[in-house]
Amino acid sequence: MKKQPEQLLATIEQAKQDLKNDGLFTAVIFEALSLGAVTSREFARKWGMSQSSVERWRTGLSVPHTALRPRVYRWLKEKFEAKSE
Structure with a gap:
């Protein structure tokens, strides 16, 4: 069962409040994709990376530094909202 759009936005907001939570970062990437x-x-x-690196982020095998996460969250939210219009 696919996650609903509202859940993605809620997960992004939750992740923005807990930047050190790798599991939330992975959940955001997984849901967005x-x-x-x-x-x-x-x-x-x-983000200037390979698709295999994106896959590692999606599966939680690697994650970016916490300093990059707010920019990733902002970009994903903007992309998702633009596609939802």
């Missing part, structure tokens, strides 16, 4: 808010290709291009 699953809902089509962004593709792994778009994600990789935006």
Whole structure:
């Protein structure tokens, strides 16, 4: 069962409050990709990384430094809201 759009936005807001929580970061990336808010290709291009690195973020095998996370969350929220209009 797919997550609903409202759940993605709620997860982003929760993650913004707990930047050190790797599980929440992974959940945001997983949900954003699953809902089509962004593709792994778009994600990789935006952040200057390979699609395999995006996959590692999606699965929690690696995560970025906490300083980068607010920018990722903001970008994903903007992308998702733009696609929802």
